[in-house]
Amino acid sequence: MAKTKVGIIFGGKSAEHEVSLQSAKNIVEAIDRNKYDVVLIGIDKDGKWHLNNEDSYLLNAENPKLIELNKSNDMIALVPGESENQLIHAASARQLDQLDVVFPIVHGTSGEDGSLQGMLRIANIPFVGSSVLGSSVSMDKDIAKRLLKESNINVAKGLAYTRAKKPQINYKEAAEYLGVPMFIKPANQGSSVGVSKVSTKAEFEAGVEFAFQFDHKIIIEENLVGxxxxxxxxxxxxxxxxxxxxxxxxxxxxxxxxxxxxxxxxxxxxxxxxxxxxxxxxxxxxxxxxxxxxxxxxxxxxxxxxxxxxxxxxxxxxxxxxxxxxxxxxxxxxxxxxxxxxxxxxxxxxxxxxxxxxxxxxxxxxx
Known part of the structure; x- marks a missing residue:
């Protein structure tokens, strides 16, 4: 019986690039080789896709602070609308072997926010995890909490602001509504990226600036003790x-x-x-x-x-x-x-x- 060909896509442009490399490493080491053949596709921080060899796809693989994608010279591209052989070698346009399924382990923006999932859907390639809607609404903490509240699920009390509404952000009003300390977070980041716990006006203002470095929308939440x-x-x-x-x-x-x-x-x-x-x-x-x-x-x-x-x-x-x-x-x-x-x-x-x-x-x- 032929093995299922699994494309593992990892890396990406987000702040969680290195975490994704570690996740991919764990999956590659654990996947059942009696059932699956693995194709490694690393996305660098510029968004370019590299076809990687398993014996050389990572640099400093054992050091989470220094781990890097080992960029290959074999770049690949996607051809939307093809029923098979959707991936091609960018330089030669030679077709890549058909993937039966993709395991996208690209954390953070452009990876788990529905972007990659939409592209894989257009390419008609099965992929692990939520599709476009579930990915995008779960990634946006503001939207996710609105939907959870609608489903009678308790969430932290909070405020949401886009960059355009930044002049309306006021420490005194937030503190009166939420109490102190408060948490300030980018709305569309995971893994605690860009998060600050603040108690003073100076910390609050610095936390707002910090969170806006990672997203165009931020949320300010009460501190839940539990x-x-x-x-x-x-x-x-x-x-x-x-x-x-x-x-x-x-x-x-x-x-x-x-x-x-x-x-x-x-x-x-x-x-x-x-x-x-x-x-x-x-x-x-x-x-x-x-x-x-x-x-x-x-x-x-x-x-x-x-x-x-x-x-x-x-x-x-x-x-x-x-x-x-x-x-x-x-x-x-x-x-x-x-x-x-x-x-x-x-x-x-x-x-x-x-x-x-x-x-x-x-x-x-x-x-």
Whole structure:
């Protein structure tokens, strides 16, 4: 039986480029080679696509602070509308072998915000994870929280401002509404990129400037005091939730470095020390949030759990990290799905969705 040819797309132009490289490395090392052949496609920080060899696609692979994409001289391009051989070598226009499915592990903007997903849909290539709508609304924290609230899911109280509304941002008004400290975040970044915890007017103004460096819209949120709980969700039409994990930050908050670079930046309690009743409640909320945001394939749902037992959804991440200290695969491991099995299931879910989509009519009139 022929193996399924899986294209792993990684890197990208976002601030999470290096995290994506680490995620790709983990997937490449764990994928079942008895079932899958791997094609590596690295996107550099300029947005160019490189066809990479497995033995040389990364530089400084063991150092998360210095890891780099090893750019190849073999650039590739996409040909929209082709039913097969959608990818070609840019210099020669020679066709690349047909990919059966793509695992896009490009974190952040242009990777998990629906951009890459839309391109893959136009190319008619099955891909792992949420499609355009679920990806884009989950990436925008402002829009996601509006939809979650509409679904009667608790979220932090907050304010949202575009760059055009920047003159309206006022420390005193925000502090009176949200209290201090507050969090200031880019609306369309993940992994704590551009996030500040602020208590004073000077910190507030610096945090606003910092967040606007990463996005044209920012959100300012109240500081929720509670345990930081995470749940992994897997599936398409019938998603299932994993056991829960707890983040125990050793720094001021669970920052970008704590997640991906500083292994001592946070302790992970896996599984979380939570009652069975609360676990079931949070699993139900995780699945409800997954469905409310039109997610597919996989997502990690991040919660705050207060001492009073109130559950708040902080974020739904549609392409969570697959690094060696990432929560998503660890939670499925303790829930009974090994890392290689998880990758295989995600690939099968991608193919299943493509098959379901192919049954839809694309013409009004029958001929």
């Amino acid at each position: 345990r930081e709980i995470e749940c992994s969700v897997l599936g398409n039409a019938e998603p299932k939730a994993s056991l829960l994990g707890e983040i125990l930050p050793q720094t001021e908050f669970y920052s970008y470095e704590s997640k991906y670079i500083d292994e001592k930046g946070a302790d992970l309690a896996i599984p979380a020390d939570i009652t069975n009743e609360m676990t079931k409640r949070m699993q139900e909320v995780a699945v409800n949030a997954f469905e409310a945001l039109q997610c597919e394939g996989l997502s990690r749902v991040d919660f705050f759990l207060t001492d009073e037992g109130t559950i708040y959804v902080n974020e739904v991440n549609t392409l969570p990290g697959f690094t060696k200290i990432s929560m998503y695969p660890k939670l499925w491991e303790i829930s009974g799905i090994s890392y290689p099995e998880l990758i295989s299931e995600l690939i099968e879910l991608a193919i299943e969705r493509q098959q379901n989509d192919s049954m839809l009519k694309n013409t009004v009139w029958d001929h």
